[in-house]
């Protein structure tokens with residue numbers, strides 16, 4: 740899994756069952772977040788590659804993100820769980 744930030748790009752081994760945010764935190768990547776419940780959207784990210792390796796969006800994501808954002812690959816890092824190993828590129832893109 741490759742996690743891209745404003746100044747950091749890091750490749751980590753994806754672990755099924757863990758969220759994108761958990762991967763970032765475990766590998767000391769500066770990934771914005773606050774609530775970890777799917778409400779603040781500070782952890783919002785754009786999945787550029789590998790959406791098929793992720794679980795489907797949670798109810799919290801459907802409540803917080805617009806349908807157009809899903810179309811553009813946006814997810815909430817604290818809610819997005821890796822389903823299986825594979826190349827995943829996600830970039831933290833918060834609203835502010």
Ligand code: FES
Pocket residue numbers: 771772773774775776777778779780781782783815816817818
């Ligand atoms: S940390 Fe708040 S929505 Fe993910």
